[in-house]
Amino acid sequence: MKILAINGSPHRDGNTKISLDIMKDQLISAGIEVEELHIGNMISGCLGCMKCVEMQNETCIIKNDIVNETIQKIKECDGVILSSPTYYANISGIMKSFLDRVFFVAAVNGMLFRHKVGASISPVRRAGGIQTVDALDKYFSNGEMFTSSSTYWNAIYGAAPGEVVQDEEGTQTVRVLAKNMAFLLKSLDLGKKAGLAPEQESKIRTNFIR
Ligand SMILES: Cc1cc2nc3c(=O)[nH]c(=O)nc-3n(C[C@H](O)[C@H](O)[C@H](O)COP(=O)(O)O)c2cc1C
Numbered sequence: 001m002k003i004l005a006i007n008g009s010p011h012r013d014g015n016t017k018i019s020l021d022i023m024k025d026q027l028i029s030a031g032i033e034v035e036e037l038h039i040g041n042m043i044s045g046c047l048g049c050m051k052c053v054e055m056q057n058e059t060c061i062i063k064n065d066i067v068n069e070t071i072q073k074i075k076e077c078d079g080v081i082l083s084s085p086t087y088y089a090n091i092s093g094i095m096k097s098f099l100d101r102v103f104f105v106a107a108v109n110g111m112l113f114r115h116k117v118g119a120s121i122s123p124v125r126r127a128g129g130i131q132t133v134d135a136l137d138k139y140f141s142n143g144e145m146f147t148s149s150s151t152y153w154n155a156i157y158g159a160a161p162g163e164v165v166q167d168e169e170g171t172q173t174v175r176v177l178a179k180n181m182a183f184l185l186k187s188l189d190l191g192k193k194a195g196l197a198p199e200q201e202s203k204i205r206t207n208f209i210r
Pocket of ligand 1: 009010011013014015016017085086087088089090123124125126127128129158159160161162
């Protein structure tokens with residue numbers, strides 16, 4: 001089993017990376033492989049061009065960044081961790097640009113991430129972390145994914161890089177989140193192998209005027 005752990009901070013080695021590493025240790029000791037991905041600083045936002053709906057080839061028309069390869073990476077994984085620093089009580093701008101494109105292409109190409117497991121975390125200095133975690137979880141709940149949970153909402157506190165390790169309750173929250181993610185992954189695997197997964201319905205798409 002494999003997980004993709006996505007670092008949505010402009011800082012490669014800041015609190016976001018440290019939080020992912022806490023999860024990574026737990027997942028590895030549960031026998032799950034973890035690949036880390038830092039999204040970097042150069043991701044364009046969604047153009048709303050709907051070419052991904054037209055083309056139906058699992059790709060975004062913007063080709064000069066890591067969005068398309070990430071879609072395929074997640075497709076091959078059993079789950080994904082989204083970690084974003086809190087910026088103005090929400091997801092960092094670069095991470096939002098990245099996630100909008102990855103998850104929209106996945107949804108309009110037949111729910112590519114259906115029945116995978118998701119977990120989200122947000123390192124935060126003081127306030128707004130819960131809103132960020134909620135916003136990250138929205139990408140899972142719209143794509144027929146299952147979400148791991150912990151003993152508190154998944155914010156972890158720290159400002160300067162490295163400070164999150166001093167947040168004893170936050171590190172426990174992240175640790176338990178990873179343990180529950182491993183359990184969920186293994187339980188789902190058993191359920192899928194036993195043929196218990198429901199059949200996929202074809203998507204009905206309406207808006208509120210028709
Ligand atoms: C543009 C910007 C906006 C931020 N907004 C918030 C905020 O709304 N609430 C908060 O508590 N911390 C905020 N922070 C602090 C970061 O969330 C915090 O330092 C985090 O640990 C950074 O993670 P990193 O080291 O992985 O980049 C902000 C930082 C920046 C640069």
